Amino acid sequence: IGVILGLEGSHALNDTVGAELDELYRLGLRMIAPTHRFDNAFGGSSEGCDRYGLTMPLGKRLIETAIARSMIVDL
16 A cells, blocks of 8 residues: 655645745655646646646746656646
8 A cells, every 4th residue: 555645736835836835745745736626826727717727937836846856746
């Protein structure tokens, strides 16, 4: 049996990439999905209204930061 602690939709990061992600990583978070059902500052979801995809600068930064930590990025 194995478990990977993940965050589906990054709303909990309060529209920032920094201390919150670092703390969650320290606590064992290893998978992150920038969006889930709703658009947020990181990008647009498949059911969202704006449909701006992961081209948002903050979304790119989140993905780059997660990759730098060898985290799984769920798109």
